[in-house]
Amino acid sequence: MELVRILLSRSKPYTGYVIAVLLLQALSTAATLYLPSLNAKIIDRGVAQVDIDYIWRTGGIMLIVAFVQVLAAIAAIWFGSRTAMGLGRDLRSDIFRRVTRYSAEDMNNFGTATLITRGTNDVQQIQMVYMMMLNFMVTAPIMSIGGVIMAIREDAGMSWLVAVSVIVLLAAISLIIVRLMPLFRAWQGKLDVMNGTLREQIAGIRVVRAFTREEHEAERFRTANRDLTELSLKVGQLFILMFPIITVILNVATGAVLWFGGHRVDEGLVEVGSLTAFLQYLLQILAAVMMGTFMAMILPRAVICARRITDVLEHEPSITEPDQPRTPERSEGVVEFDNVSFQYAGAEAPVLHDVSFTATSGTTTALIGATGSGKTTALSLVPRLYLPTKGRVLLDGTDIAEMKRGDVVKRVGLVPQKPYLFSGTVASNLRLGAPEATDEELWNALRVAQADFVEDLDMHIAQGGTNVSGGQRQRLSIARMLVARPLVYLFDDSFSALDVLTDAAVRSGMREYTAEATTIIVAQRVSSIVDADQILVMDAGRVVARGTHEELLESSETYREIVESQKTSEVA
Ligand SMILES: Nc1ncnc2c1ncn2[C@@H]1O[C@H](COP(=O)(O)OP(=O)(O)OP(=O)(O)O)[C@@H](O)[C@H]1O
Numbered sequence: 001m002e003l004v005r006i007l008l009s010r011s012k013p014y015t016g017y018v019i020a021v022l023l024l025q026a027l028s029t030a031a032t033l034y035l036p037s038l039n040a041k042i043i044d045r046g047v048a049q050v051d052i053d054y055i056w057r058t059g060g061i062m063l064i065v066a067f068v069q070v071l072a073a074i075a076a077i078w079f080g081s082r083t084a085m086g087l088g089r090d091l092r093s094d095i096f097r098r099v100t101r102y103s104a105e106d107m108n109n110f111g112t113a114t115l116i117t118r119g120t121n122d123v124q125q126i127q128m129v130y131m132m133m134l135n136f137m138v139t140a141p142i143m144s145i146g147g148v149i150m151a152i153r154e155d156a157g158m159s160w161l162v163a164v165s166v167i168v169l170l171a172a173i174s175l176i177i178v179r180l181m182p183l184f185r186a187w188q189g190k191l192d193v194m195n196g197t198l199r200e201q202i203a204g205i206r207v208v209r210a211f212t213r214e215e216h217e218a219e220r221f222r223t224a225n226r227d228l229t230e231l232s233l234k235v236g237q238l239f240i241l242m243f244p245i246i247t248v249i250l251n252v253a254t255g256a257v258l259w260f261g262g263h264r265v266d267e268g269l270v271e272v273g274s275l276t277a278f279l280q281y282l283l284q285i286l287a288a289v290m291m292g293t294f295m296a297m298i299l300p301r302a303v304i305c306a307r308r309i310t311d312v313l314e315h316e317p318s319i320t321e322p323d324q325p326r327t328p329e330r331s332e333g334v335v336e337f338d339n340v341s342f343q344y345a346g347a348e349a350p351v352l353h354d355v356s357f358t359a360t361s362g363t364t365t366a367l368i369g370a371t372g373s374g375k376t377t378a379l380s381l382v383p384r385l386y387l388p389t390k391g392r393v394l395l396d397g398t399d400i401a402e403m404k405r406g407d408v409v410k411r412v413g414l415v416p417q418k419p420y421l422f423s424g425t426v427a428s429n430l431r432l433g434a435p436e437a438t439d440e441e442l443w444n445a446l447r448v449a450q451a452d453f454v455e456d457l458d459m460h461i462a463q464g465g466t467n468v469s470g471g472q473r474q475r476l477s478i479a480r481m482l483v484a485r486p487l488v489y490l491f492d493d494s495f496s497a498l499d500v501l502t503d504a505a506v507r508s509g510m511r512e513y514t515a516e517a518t519t520i521i522v523a524q525r526v527s528s529i530v531d532a533d534q535i536l537v538m539d540a541g542r543v544v545a546r547g548t549h550e551e552l553l554e555s556s557e558t559y560r561e562i563v564e565s566q567k568t569s570e571v572a
Pocket residue numbers: 108344345347351369370371372373374375376377378417
């Protein structure tokens with residue numbers, strides 16, 4: 001079972017701590033078990049025979065035992081917490097490390113939201129169960145078995161009372177738990193729905209406002225929220241029921257012990273002190289039973305979480321490092337697509353079919369075509385975000401599948417369609433690919449990328465770059481790539497948020513960077529690519545025409561249509 005595997009394998013670094021917890025808990029429980037029998041002695045010998053000296057002495061021992069019990073319990077919890085928290089930290093960092101090795105395809109398959117939940121909430125569940133296990137694992141068995149032995153030693157004649165109380169308590173708690181479990185499972189589902197709704201609404205708040213859908217969305221959220229609340233109330237009601245029921249059982253058990261015990265004291269079968277001790281042992285046994293049932297209640301959830309975490313940790317990234325990596329002998333940045341086809345995992349048909357072209361250094365290759373024709377997909381094969389399902393992508397003559405990821409990334413820079421900025425400053429974002437870049441280099445890249453809104457390199461950038469506009473984000477991410485100075489520059493529709501004049505200014509400024517490099521541009525606007533050395537016209541995943549702007553105007557009907565459609569829209 002995954003939970004056992006996770007706990008056993010990951011406890012290894014904390015073996016010393018785990019042993020300490022177990023020993024300390026054993027000590028603390030033994031002390032707890034010892035106390036009632038000392039109490040019995042004080043009553044039966046000290047009080048009954050008015051032996052003040054004996055009362056003092058045994059009372060002193062009780063004090064020391066109680067002190068040891070408290071100290072051992074505190075220390076056990078301290079070691080237990082450190083172990084459980086340490087295990088949680090290790091798990092989280094392993095999940096993080098594994099996820100950073102995932103390819104784009106793996107990320108698509110899992111989904112960001114669930115990976116976050118698994119790395120936070122699920123780990124927390126495991127931590128909690130582990131912490132309880134460490135503390136109950138020793139306490140509950142010792143307390144229940146030891147309690148039974150000690151109780152029988154005090155008065156064997158009433159042991160049937162222990163059996164009856166345990167059975168009644170178990171039956172009552174089980175009845176409640178059986179009704180709670182499905183509610184718990186449903187609750188997890190409802191929580192997911194509410195989180196999902198909330199996430200979607202916050203992320204899409206602008207669209208909601210733009211289409212004045214606030215009322216509709218509020219209603220959707222209200223429903224999700226109400227479902228969760230109703231279920232939580234049901235869970236709460238059962239929980240509330242649990243406490244009075246347990247209290248009643250404990251009190252009835254106490255009453256029964258006093259009733260039957262009282263008669264036995266009358267008959268001289270047992271002494272008062274032993275009766276008191278018996279009562280305390282009975283309560284301890286019932287407490288141990290409650291611990292056990294509580295564990296049984298939270299265990300299934302942890303089992304599910306462990307399974308979800310194991311799925312992440314054992315998922316082999318779909319793109320792995322080659323066993324014998326090859327490094328290209330040249331460093332020119334020549335990109336070659338050799339009969340490349342590509343199909344997304346789970347998709348019904350390929351989105352690229354037999355794409356072949358070569359982009360050499362010092363030249364610009366442009367991809368143009370209808371929405372969904374596969375331009376972005378083709379571009380994302382260059383930095384090895386995906387591997388082709390057929391054919392090869394070569395970088396300086398070497399298949400990128402055979403290169404180390406680091407070697408590919410060093411040579412290739414991509415400005416994605418939706419650029420992402422990290423929380424920090426302009427400088428920290430620009431230095432992402434070149435940590436040693438000087439301020440001067442940053443300013444130069446900003447100037448070329450027309451990011452003239454930046455007045456200070458320490459300007460704050462919010463998570464995701466949400467405190468700058470879409471166009472500004474694009475300029476910053478262009479600057480970020482310029483700073484890294486790769487051999488291959490990939491622009492995925494990176495100029496779309498720029499106006500025509502800025503677009504032209506950026507492209508002409510970039511020549512000082514890209515003169516020797518290979519540039520591949522995906523563009524919607526023909527004006528962005530008229531100067532390109534070769535233009536590939538894509539349609540439904542195929543390259544249907546290639547050539548310069550002039551050549552294509554002559555030869556390609558599709559290209560002419562694209563040019564015409566843009567002229568019409570410009571006039572309009
Ligand atoms: N992660 C994915 N999983 C499955 N199919 C995908 C995925 N991403 C894109 N596709 C599909 O692949 C096809 C090509 O998409 P791609 O993004 O490469 O097109 P594009 O030419 O760049 O479009 P646009 O100009 O709109 O950016 C589309 O039909 C799209 O539905």
